[in-house]
Amino acid sequence: MNGDFYRSPRHTIDLQQRNFHSNRVAKIGAVVDVASDEPLQLRNAERRRSSSLRRFYNWCKRPFSNTRTHQRTYKTIGGRMKDDGAQTKGDRLPQAGETVKSDTNRTYNLKRVLGEGGYGTVFEANDCDSRAYALKAEKWSKTVLKIEIGVLKATNARSCRHFCTLFDVGRSSPDYMFIVVTLLGPDIARLRNEQPERKFSIGTALRVGMQTSAAIEELHRTGFISRDVKPGNFAIGNRDEEQHRIVFMFDFGLSRKYLDKNSNVLPARKEPGWRGTTRYGSLQAHQKADLGRKDDYESWLYMLVEITKGSLPWRMVTDRAKVQETKLSIRTTNRTAFFAGCPKQYDRLMEMIDKLAFDSCPPYQEFQKILVEACEEARISIGAKYDWEGDCTSSIHTSVTKSCDKSPSDQQRANAQERPTKLDP
Numbered sequence: 056m057n058g059d060f061y062r063s064p065r066h067t068i069d070l071q072q073r074n075f076h077s078n079r080v081a082k083i084g085a086v087v088d089v090a091s092d093e094p095l096q097l098r099n100a101e102r103r104r105s106s107s108l109r110r111f112y113n114w115c116k117r118p119f120s121n122t123r124t125h126q127r128t129y130k131t132i133g134g135r136m137k138d139d140g141a142q143t144k145g146d147r148l149p150q151a152g153e154t155v156k157s158d159t160n161r162t163y164n165l166k167r168v169l170g171e172g173g174y175g176t177v178f179e180a181n182d183c184d185s186r187a188y189a190l191k192a193e194k195w196s197k198t199v200l201k202i203e204i205g206v207l208k209a210t211n212a213r214s215c216r217h218f219c220t221l222f223d224v225g226r227s228s229p230d231y232m233f234i235v236v237t238l239l240g241p242d243i244a245r246l247r248n249e250q251p252e253r254k255f256s257i258g259t260a261l262r263v264g265m266q267t268s269a270a271i272e273e274l275h276r277t278g279f280i281s282r283d284v285k286p287g288n289f290a291i292g293n294r295d296e297e298q299h300r301i302v303f304m305f306d307f308g309l310s311r312k313y314l315d316k317n318s319n320v321l322p323a324r325k326e327p328g329w330r331g332t333t334r335y336g337s338l339q340a341h342q343k344a345d346l347g348r349k350d351d352y353e354s355w356l357y358m359l360v361e362i363t364k365g366s367l368p369w370r371m372v373t374d375r376a377k378v379q380e381t382k383l384s385i386r387t388t389n390r391t392a393f394f395a396g397c398p399k400q401y402d403r404l405m406e407m408i409d410k411l412a413f414d415s416c417p418p419y420q421e422f423q424k425i426l427v428e429a430c431e432e433a434r435i436s437i438g439a440k441y442d443w444e445g446d447c448t449s450s451i452h453t454s455v456t457k458s459c460d461k462s463p464s465d466q467q468r469a470n471a472q473e474r475p476t477k478l479d480p
Contacts, residue, residue, distance in 0.1 A: 146194040147230040148176050155180075155190070155233065157225035163190055163235065174198070175231075179238065187295075188222060192233040199308040200224075200232050206307040207236065209277035217270035217304050238293050239303055243267075244286035246443045247362050254365035257398065258435040259442040263289075264359045265426050266302035271355060272419045274304065275348050278314040281307065282346050284354035285335040286362060291443065300441065313347060320414040323347070333375050334367060339413075341379040349411035352422070356404055363397050398429040 149155050151165050163180040170177040175193035182188065193200050207221035219237035226232040243263060247253055255263065267289050274281060281288070281304075288306045292298020309330055315321055323345040331340045335357045337350035361367050368389070369381040385393035386409065394402050404425060411417060430437065 145229040146196055148192055148194060149178075149227075149231060149233075151178060155192075155225060155227070157223040157233075157235065159223060161223055163188070163223075165190065180235065187238050188235045189219075189238045190233055190235050192231045195226075195229045195231055198232045200234055202310055203307045204234060205312075206274070206277070206279050206310050207234075209279065210273060213273070213277060215270075215273040215277070217266065217273055217302060219303060219305055236305075237303070238296075239290040239305065240293050240299055241443070242287050242290040243302070243362065246291070247286060247365075250442055252365050255362050255442050257363065257433050258430070258439055260359065260363040261398070261426050261430050261433070261435065262437065262441070263302060263362060264355075265423060267304070267355060267358070268352075268419070268422050268426070270302065270304040271351050272417075274310075275313075275351070275417070278312055278318070279307070279310045280313045280346065280348055281310055281351050281354075282330045282340075283309040283332060283335075284351050284358060285332050286358050291441075299444070311346075320347075323413050329375075333378055334370065336378075338379065338382060341375065341382070345413070347413040347415075348417050349408060349413070349415055352408050352411075352417050356401070356408060359404075360393070360397055360401060363401075364395075368393065398433065400425045400429040 149165055151168050153165050154162050155165065156162050161182060163182055165178040165180050167179050168176055169179055169189065174197040175191060178190045178192070180188050180190035191200070191203075204221065204224060207219065210218040211221055219239065221234060221236055223235035224233070225235075247255060254260070267284075270289065271281065271284065283306070289302050289304055292301045292303060313321055325345075326343050327345050329336075329340060329343050330346060331337075331354065335354040337346065337353040339346055339350050339353075357367060368385065369378045372378050372381065381389075386405070390402070404422065407418065407421065427437075
């Protein structure tokens, strides 16, 4: 016996294992051979036992492999074992130019890609009436669209002003799932980057702050928190729909319910892990603690300072621990430098946010009053033009669920909010 049957492309047994199996096979062979030399009546009496041993003896001579059992080849498809020997398609996203059908049997033509990430793609899509929508598709095995659907249904039920309308939902198992929502304009991050010195004027920054605060309040009133507040998750409306003066909030892949069925705040969990984006993450996020409404507003304040000044002190820092150190320092020794070039009211906002507890309800009305006060001091009219007016395109936000710098929502990727202040843009 040469032992070649131990060699397999996927599995190699070391010398000690080979000797063990060789001895085992030899012993079994000896038992079977002895049984064959017994008188006929004994062999008949032991026929079943000998037959079983011989089958086991033959089985031991088969190649040892993690992928072959008898004559069937097993393949892992989406976490399931298949024995048909063929690779089943899975997680194939649709492509521009294709037509997809929703759960309501409506068809959508995918015109062009507006944005893409590791887990999905955002398309501009038209229905049979040639109306334009944003269609967001995510891989079946990675999707967190169920969370997004839950948020949009809740905000739509309350007619929240700063949220997209959810028009349709579709799925093509096991490839992808998609939602059809309002087509938006550019996001706030892109609009800021297009401005001189990559910052907004004080008037635009303050009014964007008002609208984004109102959007966060609307989200909280429906029982959800964002856990990923940042400029890239807010966009202006489509100029063609005359909504380019309204700021919308989108992308709720990391959102989570913070209220139970009785509208009580859920207790904080112990170390649920990192959630959010490092640049805008709260101090609680850096400690990998559970996040609440106050953490959305801490991230909002960092965003507000960035769009006002053009950058944050930790913009180029990649180490999360060092970013945390810098965020701690702006509350003490570097506080004055951090708010340099910003309205003095920003300092008061941080003081109020830092005093909030995990289960505290943020003083939404006070935040709005402080920003209105800053506008009045700077003699800014609420109805004045925004920096982007006159140069606004109709391209959708490009956010899709990505695999970088954020933990998947409660899942794997299994995590799944009182009327706000009305603000005229």
